[in-house]
Amino acid sequence: MCGIIGVVGASDTLATLLEGLERLEYRGYDSAGVALSGAGGTWRARAAAGTESVLALKLECEDAPTGFRTGLGHTRWATHGAPEAINAHPHLDCAGNIAIIHNGIIENHGELQEELESRGHVFTSVTDSEVLAHLIEEARAAGQDLTEAVRTSLLTVRGAFALAALDATEPDVIVAARRVSPLVVGTAPGVTYLASDVPAILDKASAFYAVNDDEIVRLGPEGFRAIDLEGAPVRLRPLSIDWDLETAQKGGYDDFMTKEINEQPDALRATLLDRRHRDNVITFDEMSLSDDELRDVTRIVLVAAGTSYHAALVAKYAIERWARVSCEVDISSEYRYRDPVVEIGTLVIGVSQSGETIDTIQATREAQRRGAHVVAVSNVVDSSLAREANAVIYTRAGLEVSVASTKAFVAQVAALELFALRLAQLRGTLPERDVEALYLGLQAVGAQVAVALSRRDDVTAVADALAGARDFFFLGRHVGFPTALEGALKFKELTYLHAEGYPAGELKHGPLALIEPGVVVVVVATDPSVHEKILSNISEVKARGASVVAVATDDDETISSVADFILRVPATEPMFSPMIDIVPLQIFAYATARGLHHNVDRPRNLAKTVTVE
Ligand code: AGP
Numbered sequence: 225m226c227g228i229i230g231v232v233g234a235s236d237t238l239a240t241l242l243e244g245l246e247r248l249e250y251r252g253y254d255s256a257g258v259a260l261s262g263a264g265g266t267w268r269a270r271a272a273a274g275t276e277s278v279l280a281l282k283l284e285c286e287d288a289p290t291g292f293r294t295g296l297g298h299t300r301w302a303t304h305g306a307p308e309a310i311n312a313h314p315h316l317d318c319a320g321n322i323a324i325i326h327n328g329i330i331e332n333h334g335e336l337q338e339e340l341e342s343r344g345h346v347f348t349s350v351t352d353s354e355v356l357a358h359l360i361e362e363a364r365a366a367g368q369d370l371t372e373a374v375r376t377s378l379l380t381v382r383g384a385f386a387l388a389a390l391d392a393t394e395p396d397v398i399v400a401a402r403r404v405s406p407l408v409v410g411t412a413p414g415v416t417y418l419a420s421d422v423p424a425i426l427d428k429a430s431a432f433y434a435v436n437d438d439e440i441v442r443l444g445p446e447g448f449r450a451i452d453l454e455g456a457p458v459r460l461r462p463l464s465i466d467w468d469l470e471t472a473q474k475g476g477y478d479d480f481m482t483k484e485i486n487e488q489p490d491a492l493r494a495t496l497l498d499r500r501h502r503d504n505v506i507t508f509d510e511m512s513l514s515d516d517e518l519r520d521v522t523r524i525v526l527v528a529a530g531t532s533y534h535a536a537l538v539a540k541y542a543i544e545r546w547a548r549v550s551c552e553v554d555i556s557s558e559y560r561y562r563d564p565v566v567e568i569g570t571l572v573i574g575v576s577q578s579g580e581t582i583d584t585i586q587a588t589r590e591a592q593r594r595g596a597h598v599v600a601v602s603n604v605v606d607s608s609l610a611r612e613a614n615a616v617i618y619t620r621a622g623l624e625v626s627v628a629s630t631k632a633f634v635a636q637v638a639a640l641e642l643f644a645l646r647l648a649q650l651r652g653t654l655p656e657r658d659v660e661a662l663y664l665g666l667q668a669v670g671a672q673v674a675v676a677l678s679r680r681d682d683v684t685a686v687a688d689a690l691a692g693a694r695d696f697f698f699l700g701r702h703v704g705f706p707t708a709l710e711g712a713l714k715f716k717e718l719t720y721l722h723a724e725g726y727p728a729g730e731l732k733h734g735p736l737a738l739i740e741p742g743v744v745v746v747v748v749a750t751d752p753s754v755h756e757k758i759l760s761n762i763s764e765v766k767a768r769g770a771s772v773v774a775v776a777t778d779d780d781e782t783i784s785s786v787a788d789f790i791l792r793v794p795a796t797e798p799m800f801s802p803m804i805d806i807v808p809l810q811i812f813a814y815a816t817a818r819g820l821h822h823n824v825d826r827p828r829n830l831a832k833t834v835t836v837e
Pocket of ligand 1: 532580584714834
């Protein structure tokens with residue numbers, strides 16, 4: 225997710241853009257850029273300096289022209305193309321008059337670029353976004369004004385966008401449009417603004433409006449006019465904003481963890497977007513291992529830490545079930561010291577949100593030293609893990625700020641399950657109709673997550689009812705087991721209370737001795753294939769006085785006879801259930817921690833990325 229800002233009619237255009245970009249850095253910061261347009265044409269500056277990109281951009285702007293009243297700014301979270309200045313927005317058309325900024329993913333950018341290049345357009349970046357500048361250039365050359373040029377261009381585009389464009393030959397105008405990626409418009413006397421998020425223009429605009437999907441807005445100094453993709457006039461929805469800046473950066477939520485929990489449907493949509501092309505072949509842009517190399521894989525080892533380890537555990541079930549490849553999962557810090565066996569055909573997958581966890585980087589280095597191919601699953605483009613791997617699958621969850629990982633987990637599970645389907649396609653271990661059905665089922669998980677999110681208050685009520693409990697077990701079977709592990713990790717790292725995840729079938733082999741009145745046992749009970757066994761596990765702990773919280777599907781009519789509290793979720797394909805069942809467990813941990821007045825974004829003793837061994 226990137227940050228975009230635009231302004232028309234300002235006397236302090238550049239300062240407004242740079243200040244707005246600083247306020248949008250939480251949306252991504254691997255590069256930044258601005259474009260100003262006025263009588264002298266379009267002037268652009270860009271910089272790529274990681275967390276200091278906006279600072280570096282300010283230095284690039286020291287010789288910027290003055291007096292320009294219209295401008296665009298962008299801070300990037302790379303999804304296509306390395307985080308280098310050449311790929312930083314704004315992107316220009318061939319003539320250098322049109323500048324565009326974009327947040328989202330243009331699914332069909334490849335075919336559009338081929339067509340545009342065949343008509344003589346010259347591309348200067350390795351991004352999906354640049355096609356927009358050249359599409360608009362062609363429409364303008366055909367005599368369309370900037371609004372119509374944007375509209376007709378977007379009719380050819382598939383994917384997600386929050387887009388803004390300016391053209392030096394049509395001064396004092398910005399045209400913006402939105403599909404999936406957020407976009408707001410702000411007005412003040414004589415000046416009109418646009419931004420991905422309110423924080424960028426919070427103290428500039430006095431009125432705010434939300435742009436809805438497939439709406440196009442023409443901004444001028446005196447205000448704006450909006451149309452839909454067919455060109456019919458629409459009215460933008462006014463927003464009532466009474467936030468301070470920090471609240472605005474959290475999207476109006478109390479903290480980044482709540483914001484990121486609620487971003488999970490979008491994270492899933494973005495991670496799964498643009499992953500299947502012609503003839504239904506599942507593809508990964510950065511998968512440089514050939515189909516033959518993947519087909520010849522005989523054993524897969526996933527290495528990861530923390531939450532990423534739990535996502536990797538879920539992947540084991542999917543890879544073995546769908547692709548019939550032997551699969552094991554190892555804690556990164558253990559893998560590298562156990563003199564691992566690596567044979568011809570061994571593929572090692574390093575899973576890491578940050579791509580900077582030194583344990584996982586060292587584990588994949590050890591695997592490569594021993595001759596394994598390595599695939600990185602990373603949420604950060606060009607992270608150390610991604611750079612060193614033979615191939616990469618990027619999750620596109622957007623920047624994750626809160627130490628407790630939430631949206632990265634569901635994005636990792638989705639990406640790894642998609643990879644398992646690709647392996648099944650290559651190995652012919654699933655009929656294509658089953659791959660298709662599972663692929664479509666994955667696409668529907670985001671909506672099911674949204675249903676689980678809508679039940680937040682029910683979960684909070686259970687957390688409040690159990691306030692004061694000090695000992696927690698999280699149990700599950702099959703893919704419910706890694707879900708239970710992840711629920712326990714969220715709980716312990718946020719509440720600082722004892723909580724452990726366990727295979728439900730293991731309880732009687734020892735831990736059952738710990739169960740007594742006052743202990744809370746949370747059970748993931750959504751998988752029909754093991755439901756009967758789970759019910760008997762619940763009876764075991766109930767008989768010893770435990771309070772039982774069950775995560776159960778909406779259609780489960782037996783669970784209420786054994787569980788004290790029920791957290792309802794939509795039923796789904798069992799292999800997808802960790803992405804949905806984890807939502808009430810995230811909220812349960814969050815609500816309990818808030819009840820203890822903990823800082824949920826920065827739990828004690830922990831860091832977002834562990835770069836020391
Ligand atoms: C999870 O909530 C923790 N923040 C932590 O366990 C984290 O998942 C782990 O450090 C791995 O981080 P990574 O995914 O960036 O490699």
